[in-house]
Amino acid sequence: SELTGLFVERPESTTVIKGKNVTFVAKVDSSDLLRKPNMKWLKGKWLDLGSKAGKHVQFKETYDRNSKVYTYEMSIIKVVEGDAGGYRCEVTSKDKCDSCTFEVTVEAVQEEQPANILDAFKRSGDAGEDAGDLDFSALLKKREKKARDEPKEEVDVWEILKDAKPCDYEKIAFDYGITDLRGLLKRLKKMKKVEPKKSDAFLKKLEQCYSVDKGKRTQMHVELHDPNVQVKWLKNGVEIKPSAKYVFECVGNKRTLTINKCNLSDDAAYECVVGEEKSFTEVFVKEPPVTITKLLDDVHVVVGEKVEFECEVSEEGANVKWMKDGVELTKDGKYRIKKDGKKHTLVINEATIEDIGMYYVYTNGGESKGELEVEAKELEVLQSIADLSVKACEQAMFKCEVSDEKVVGKWFKDGVEVKPGNRIKVSHIGRYGITFLPLSSSPLNYSLSLSLSLSLSLSLSAPTSEPTRLTVEDVTDSTCALKWRPPERVGAGGVDGYIIEWCKEGEDNWVAANKEPVDKNTYRVKGLPTGEKLLFRVVAMNIAGRSPPCTMKQSVTVREIMEYPKIRLPRQLRTKFIRKVGEKINLVIPFQGKPRPVVNWLKDGEPLENKSVGIRTSDFDTILFIRSAERDHSGTYTLSVQIDNMQDKADIHIQIVDKPGPPINVMVTDVWGFNAALEWKPPKDTGNTDITGYTIQKADKKTQGWFTVYEHNRRPSCTASDLVMGNEYSFRVFSENICGLSDEVAFSKNTAIIGKTGNTLQYYTVLYPPTRSRKHARTIAVQIQYQLGISCHFSGVQSKPDHMAYPYVSEVAGSDGNHG
Structure with missing residues (x-):
């Protein structure tokens, strides 16, 4: 930062x-x-x-x-x-x-000096009854009144006494009127600062306190004078035993206590004990604040629709508070609050105008807000009633479709409301109002009253009204994409389709773009002359014929392609783009093309519909951004820019990686001499990337101190050598990838016991003739497979004597030398 x-x-x-x-x-x-x-x-x-x-x-x-x-x-x-x-x-x-x-x-709070002069001569509370008598006779003598002297600056007598020599105490007490010498000495003794005694065991003690977040780990270190001395760790006065949670490490004269995955129960006082000396500290475990990982979005609805504000927090079971205009929202008939793991949702079943405003969600580590906009619901006629011509005594049926099923209409005949009867039937089916009318031969006018008024004539027959809202969606060098809305009034025959026509500006020669009517409300006109200004119109078709045309008011210029579409992919995106879980991704990819090309994104060949992946596109570049990367975001993203049939594509390979899981099934497969062979299987979770190696550590069962044997070991096996005879060892293995070591560790399921080598001792006894040998027979001990030399000396003989050595019953052949 x-x-x-x-x-x-x-x-x-x-x-x-x-x-x-x-x-x-x-x-x-x-x-x-x-x-x-x-x-x-x-x-x-x-x-x-x-x-x-x-x-x-x-x-x-x-x-x-x-x-x-x-x-x-x-x-x-x-x-x-x-x-x-x-x-x-x-x-x-x-x-x-x-x-x-x-x-x-x-x-400290300053004590007020007694105003009475007699209080200055009182003994302190520490003085005994035999401290001596006080002489008050001087107070009874008549004194001459003297003019008041100017107040002198107050002097702290105790500061003078602390710096003075003991032989000067009596003189200083006399100068400042202190008569209780015994109380003075006792108070000075309490005020004397005792210099801290230097520790004989510790070179460096524990810190005064340690602070750690919940779920994290903390380490406490001490340094000792004697590297071979044993230490004890206590928690609230109780000795701590080595385990997966509490790990003891010993490196030279440095001793370390590691507490893994701290929780609130680890908030306690700790001691390191060496002999009679102790070092104290205190660990504070704090819960990390709950943050909002997915912010609220603004919501736009109409009256009566359901509203949902959704957010996600960093911890499950977190306390979340919803507020609107400074008032906390609670579960009642209007609001519902749902919790699903880390996801929290505020639900409003039927929105009203009164619900408009800003909604807030609060945690102890963050907040978010979203605005709710509610629009009044307007009644829209989807299919209007149409004029109808029938013969006398035939049945006539009028049908009208509106947007709201709850709206009920009234039928009128020449301004008078029509009542259902034997001849007239009125029904309400969903969004339809249907009436059956057996009619006489005279023409009549009927009307339907809703929140708006619709009328029809029973004596006329006509096609639909003209289409509405004709707009241009896209223009290229030879095509033009159009879009329009259906006619406001549709006849009894409905709409069979639309005919699109065009002509050059200033001319009246209209050319049909399609031979058959199209059902959709969009159409791309192809084969247009480049560089011309053209006018377009749309006509609705039904059984009654063509509707009046809907013509564009302004002409459209068909432009040629000035610049072909091309993606300028940045260099770092030409290879695999690797990011860690939780990191932010913001890819800006420029492109070129005139007129503006159509930009499209795909992921693994499918349309990109993940809401956590945002796309923004301008006239010259497109941006893909992810606020917090997850493994699901890994894949191949395909970007395409297109102008007519000219297209350019680029693939972007994104890989989101994380720390791996621990290895599987760590076993000691063989032990020989001072060596132990280990084998394991790769972890199930590789962190979405390759495993680059393993870190192997060993620990003696007696001390439980972990020491590294190998780092960055590529194969899932190794041999630990230089083990100490007579010890029992356990092992643990970490996985490693480009994100680092795994958070969890795999411990060996069995141990390696290094036994003492060598066989039993065999004893040989050498006998010498007592009359000739200088020394008496003695016993020699030696291990099997070791070389043994036995020598003896003779005296008093003139020639070489004959001698034999007998290892119990086995004969050892004599040699030519003076040893056997």
Whole structure:
């Protein structure tokens, strides 16, 4: 993040009297920020005070919309001595950050000096009854009144006494009128600072405290004078045993305790014990704030439709609050709140005009808002009633279709409401109102009254009205795409189709673009002359004939292709584009082409319909962006730009990778000498990429200290050598890919026991003749397969003696030398 000056006002260092309240204020200018700034208050290096919010530490945040300044306040209620120290406030917003430090000094409450002069001669409470008598006779003498001297500057006698020599105590006490020497000495003894005794066992002790997020791991380190000494780790006074959660490591004189996947039960006091000496610390486990991973979207509906505001948060089971106009929304008849894992949904069954406004969702780590717009529902006539001509005594049927099934119409005959009877039947089926009328020979006029008025004549017959809203969707060098709406009035015969015609501007020679009527409301006219200004019109066809034409008011110029479509793919997208899970993806791909080409995206050959993948296209480039990448986003994305039959395509291969899972079935397959052979199987989850290697570690069952045997081992097997005789070893293996080591580890299902080598000892006894040998017989011990040399000396003989060596019953042949 870029370090910038975001603070308008910074908190200042202060001195507080014990028991008083103190407030620190910081102001941040957000006029240049894209997002709301995030403020953290910390004590020391790591302790986040947000986890300590309560009666003692309180936080407040306000926002001024006019000046766009956020004001953050931290209040410490009834300051204690433990609140003294260095503090830091840190503000971050996307890629900008700023921080400042300040100090808090806590002073003890100053005791008021007694106004009565007799109180100065009282003994302290620590003095005994035999401390001596006091002489008050001087107080009974008459004193001359003297003019009051100017007040002298107060002197702290105790500061003078602390720095003075013991032989000067009596003189200083006499100069400042202190008569209780015994109480003075006792108070000085309490005030003397005892210098901390240097530890004989620890070179470096534990930190004062450690702070860790829930689910993460933390490590505590100490350094010892003696690298061979044994240590104990205690939690709340209870000894900790090695396990998968608590891992002990020993490297030289450094001892490390690792706590994996911390939870709230790990928030405790810890001790490291070496002999009689101890080192204390405290671990604070804080729950990470719940953030909103999928923001609310604006919703536009009409009256009566269902509304759903949907968001996703980072943790399951999180507390989410919904609000509108500052009022919290609860589950009642109007609102429903659904929770599905990380997904939270606010449902409004039938929207009304009163529901218009801004809706907010809040968590303890973020917020999002979405606007609801509700439009009044207008009644639309989908199929109007048409004029009808029939013969006398024949049956006539009028049919009208509207957009709302709940609307009920009234029929009128020459201004008088028609009542159902034997001759007239009125029915309401869905969106249709149907009437059967046996008629006389006289022509009559009928009308239908809804929220609007429709009329018909029973004596006339005519085709439909003209189509409406004729528009141009696209123009190329030889084609033109048109779009229109159906006629407002459709005759009894309905609409059989549409005929599209064109002519050059200034002429009246209309050319039909299609021979047969088309059913759809869109059509692309082909084979147009390039560079001409053309007019278009559309005619509806039914059994009664052609409707009046719907003609465009302005001409359309058919342009030639000035520049062929071409995609200019950036260099980094020509190979596989690899990103980690959770990262943001923003691909800007320029293209060229005149007139503007049609841009289309596909994923693995299918239309791109994933809502988490956004596409934005301008006249000269297209952007594909993903706020938070997931593995499902991996695949081949195909971009195509097209002008008429000219097309250019480019494939973009995106791979989203993650850390792998642990290996499978780690086994010790063989043990020989000081070596052990290990084998395992690759992990099931490779993180959507290749496994680059494995890291193997060993641990002695006695110490449980883990040491690395191999790193980046490519094969799923290895041999651990240089093991110590007489020890039992267990092993663990991490998987590794381009994202790093796996978060989980696989432990070996069995252990390697390094036994003591060599066979039993055999004993040989050498017998010497007692009269001739200088030495008596002795016993020699040696291991099998080792070389053994036995020597003896003789005296008093003139020639070489004959000798034989007998290992129990087996004869050993003599040699020519003086040894056998």
